[in-house]
Amino acid sequence: MQTRRDFLQKLGASAAGLPLLPYLSEQAGAAPYDGPVLRVAIMGLGGYGTRVAEAMQACKMAKLVGVVSGTPAKIEAWKTKYGIPDKNCYSYENFDKIKDNPDIDAVYVITPNGLHREHVIRTAKAGKHAICEKPMAVNAKEGQEMVDACKKAGVKLLVGYRMHFEPHTVEIIRMRKAGEFGKIQFFQGLSGFKIGDPTQWRLNKKLAGGGSMMDIGVYSINGSRYMVGEDPIWVTAQETKTDPVKFKEGVDETITFQLGFPSGVTASCLSTYAFNYLDRFYLVGEKGFAELNPSTGYGPIRGRTHKGELNQPVVTHQTLQMDSMAGIILQGKEAPVPVDGEEGVKDLKIIDAIYEAARSGKKVEIRL
Incomplete structure (x- = not known):
C-alpha cells in the first residue's frame, strides 16, 4: 500500500540526518520562548496524526495534551507515549464533552475529508479553536458552513497548509x-x-x-x-x-x-x-x-x-506549522500566506x- 503520506515521507527520508530547526526565531539567536502555549488535542490517530504528534514534541508554543479516536488501543498507546491524562482522552461518541475541559484550547482534525465538516463544527460548538487538515471539506458549500460555524462560536479555524x-x-x-x-x-x-x-x-x-x-x-x-x-x-x-x-x-x-x-x-x-x-x-x-x-x-x-x-533552513514542517499556528491563535500573528x-x-x-x-x-x- 502506498498513500500520499508514504510517498511524501520517502521524498523526505534524506532529511533524517539534518538538524531539526523547529522554531526559526529561536535558532536565529532569540531568547528561549517563555509565553502562552497552545494546548492541542489531535482527532484522528492515523499515519499523519502520528507525524504531527511526533513533530509537536519539538514545539515551543504548542503542546499535544489530548486525543480523540474511535480506537481504544490507539488511545492507550498515545496516553503512554505522550503522557496524556485520562481526562483529555475522548471517543467520537463523547467528544462533545470536551467543552467542559479547560485544559484543551484547540482540536486538530486529521480525519478523512468527508468527516471534516462534522468534526470541525462539533469542535466549534464545544468552544475550541479548530485546525483542519486539507482539503478542508469535500466541497465549497461544506467549507463555508465550517467557516460560519466557527465565526458564530467565536473560535478560529485554521487549515493545515504547512x-x-x-x-x-x-x-x-x-x-x-x-x-x-x-x-x-x-x-x-x-x-x-x-x-x-x-x-x-x-x-x-x-x-x-x-x-x-x-x-x-x-x-x-x-x-x-x-x-x-x-x-x-x-x-x-x-x-x-x-x-x-x-x-x-x-x-x-x-x-x-x-x-x-x-x-x-x-x-x-x-x-x-x-x-x-x-x-x-x-x-x-x-x-x-x-x-x-x-x-x-x-x-x-x-x-x-x-x-x-x-x-x-531545513525544518520539520509540522513543528514550524504548529508553532506558527499557536502564534496566530494566541498572539494574533499573521502567516506569510493565509491559513x-x-x-x-x-x-x-x-x-x-x-x-x-x-x-x-x-x-x-x-x-x-
Whole structure:
C-alpha cells in the first residue's frame, strides 16, 4: 500500500540526518520562548496524526495534551507515549464533552475529508479553536458552513497548509513580491504518485470526496495561488481514467487542469494517483524563474531561481506549522500566506470548478 503520506515521507527520508530547526526565531539567536502555549488535542490517530504528534514534541508554543479516536488501543498507546491524562482522552461518541475541559484550547482534525465538516463544527460548538487538515471539506458549500460555524462560536479555524510556513517557499514568495522575477507569466504544478491499497479511504468517494484531486492535487491548486500571487478566474480540465475498477465513479485517477489569472498568467497543472515522481513547481517571470523540486514533500524542500540555489533552513514542517499556528491563535500573528478557513474555501471553490470543467469539457468561471 502506498498513500500520499508514504510517498511524501520517502521524498523526505534524506532529511533524517539534518538538524531539526523547529522554531526559526529561536535558532536565529532569540531568547528561549517563555509565553502562552497552545494546548492541542489531535482527532484522528492515523499515519499523519502520528507525524504531527511526533513533530509537536519539538514545539515551543504548542503542546499535544489530548486525543480523540474511535480506537481504544490507539488511545492507550498515545496516553503512554505522550503522557496524556485520562481526562483529555475522548471517543467520537463523547467528544462533545470536551467543552467542559479547560485544559484543551484547540482540536486538530486529521480525519478523512468527508468527516471534516462534522468534526470541525462539533469542535466549534464545544468552544475550541479548530485546525483542519486539507482539503478542508469535500466541497465549497461544506467549507463555508465550517467557516460560519466557527465565526458564530467565536473560535478560529485554521487549515493545515504547512507549506505556507516552509522557508524555501516563503523565500520565493518574498522574491516575487519584491519584483525579482518581473511580471509573472506562467506556472506549472505537478502533484502525483501511484496509490496502492484499493480498499483505503482515499479511494472511497464518500470519505474522500473524490480521488487524487482531493488528496495530492490540492497542493498544485494552492501552490499556483501563492506562487503566482493571484487567484484564478477560470479553469479548463481533462480527466483520464485507466483503471475504472480501482477508481470507481466519482474517484478521479488523473486530472490535468489549466488556470487563468486576472493579469493574464496561465497555469498548467496535473493531479494523479497513476504514477510517481511528480512533486514540482515552476514559476516563470520576465526577469527570472523559480523552481521547487521537491515542492511539497515532507522535506527537505529544494529550490533554485535564476540567481542560484536556495539555501534556506531545513525544518520539520509540522513543528514550524504548529508553532506558527499557536502564534496566530494566541498572539494574533499573521502567516506569510493565509491559513484561515476562508483560504480553505477558496481552494474548494477551485476544486468544484475543476470537477465541473472536467465533466462538461467547458471553460468554467471561478468566483472567489
